[in-house]
Amino acid sequence: MSVRILSTGAHLPGDPIDNDVLAGYVGPLPQDVLAGIQVQRRHWIADPETGEHSESNADLAHRACASALAAGGVPTDEVDLLVLCTASPDYLLPPMVTLLQDRLGLARCATVEIRSGCAGFVEGLEFARLLLESGAGRTALVVGSETISPLLVPVFRDRDPRLVRMRDRLGLYSFGDGAGAVLLRADGGPGGLRPAAFRCVGGGHAPGMQIVGGGTATPLHRQLAARRLIDLRVDVVQSAKRTPSVITEGLADVLGRAGLAAEAVDVCVLPEGNAEYLTEEMAASGLHTGDWLALQHKVFENLTTVGATGSAAVPIALDEAWRAGRLHAGDEVMLLAVETSKWKYAGTVLTWTAAEFAAPSAGRAAATPVGAR
Template sequence: MMSIPATGPASTSAYRSHITAIGTYVPERRLTNDDLANMVDTSDEWIVPRTGIRERRISGENEYTSHLCIKAAQNLIDRYNVDLRDVDLLLVCTSTPDFTFPATACLVQTHFGMAQTTAIDLSAACAGFVYGLHLADGMISSGLHRKALIIGAETLSKITDYTDRTTCILFGDGAGAVLVERDDSPSSRPSFLAYTGGSDGSGGAHLYKTFTASSLNGIPLQDSGKLVQNGREVYKFAVQTVPKGVAELTGLAGIEAADVDWFIPHSANLRIIESVCEKTGIPLERTLHTIERYGNTSAATIPLALDEGVREGRIQEGDTVLLFGFGGGFVYGGLLLHWRALD
């Protein structure tokens, strides 16, 4: 396994950024374990011990990733009474865009009337949301942008093979959006404390969806047009990489794992989360996830869990929050945040 590079504190310029609003959306349709048992050879008794998942949300036939993005952003607007028309950077983090082009971000941009917005789709699988936050912080702290909307959204049900019981039990649909804005006050404490991330492309053939290529790293691919995953290899990657990344982040910030108030890892599988918690020493009780009700929603899992922590009043002003995404690529990314209360 490759070593994790030390990337240093996240914000070092005269400008600082912080999260000012959050919103989420999940489709109405629930797909339970019992529903899946009517589709493939599986059962609730088989799924829950192995994954922790009991149900997941499924988008409608004509409901696509852009629709989920728009509804998550509208939820943000409704809750925090913000105006998105002056957003100057829009990043939609997704592996399931509506189209190859135009970008899903462009569809969101035109819906909300963002006239002067750099609109980009970011493809980093389950690390996408963390990558998006890191890029937004860099763009804002450099002075290039002032207000960024970051959305993690997926309609994985549309690329899931519902004849493959090893993968169809895992995935669901959802979206989460956050607003990141420049803080011009020189006396304010930075919100983005440290970042680490990277990739190991040698693992790409363990989690993929084909497009035009028929092989990867010399390995023939299944040309099904659906998501293909080697769960054992993904598990190995996660339980080796995430604890190293957590240690890297806390070391960069000069804190211990015990100082982390809330840990929000990608909700891939409850067994992975439990193993990571055991290796890092972060108690499961201080870990936020949505795996039981939403399954693996890739780039959406972290914002969904973050929002749940905010709405339930668990994440409070001044808390240290550690986000860590990992997934297809292989890619990984972790952020350490000093949480500021949302108005």
């Protein structure tokens, strides 16, 4: 029994916010810093002027799933399993995946939610593969969905842009919201998903990223007295220093698990893989390994146009690559995500099985292309 990708889908909320517009709210970044982080525009559910939300995280996930189902020509009621990953759920309870189930109109299905960032989607893909291969179901949707902007807007709203600290501006310029989904089916066909490799390699290291507040680690009265109830904290220096070594270890582990040489990979979906800060740090750290040198010109990512989107980054980029004609049946496609929250990586190599992308016919619901509103 093999588990194969039938289609993908994605959704980005609202109109894109470019750097010039953002500078009016939060102040500018130096041009060399902008070039390093690479992001030129992003999509947010939170209005930078009012703070009001245009959509919820569950809404984004639903739209991405509807896009994947339409592109794959599969009725919603054939879905046996929903696996959703997010670090920014609508509520602590119920799990957001159950809200997604409601939006899809499924009265009953198996649901799993993974609380993680960038690495979570690939972990979810592996969980779905194992469950479908066991015969527990035939069709699954795996979704990564993030809404980070609600944590960002309070940093600058109703403040003079000149008073926003430079270290806060880095996060404001870096992150975007969005959702991506992959439709899987277990059948006897060739190709499909191979076993994934994933590890947390952060033992003994402080987190590189934290979302502090809203949990149970600190008494609620202390949280309410804080400057912000929920605060996104990114250790920019350690993220830049440590990420290259995590990528290097992840590449070797993923290729070893797949039993393939780097040269055999046709496309590598690696969020931020072309970012200047990363490529320069790889060189400075002496981590231009044979694997990296073989793969760096095969990297597909879309950080420039969507920003860093956490658990949604891999499926959003995968969807764009498929719809742009970069992926063809039989291609060996590597997915690799590195998460700075506690230094995790997750990756896999799969043989691409989805048909060449074609817009759905007029006889059925149209897919939502990346960036559609």
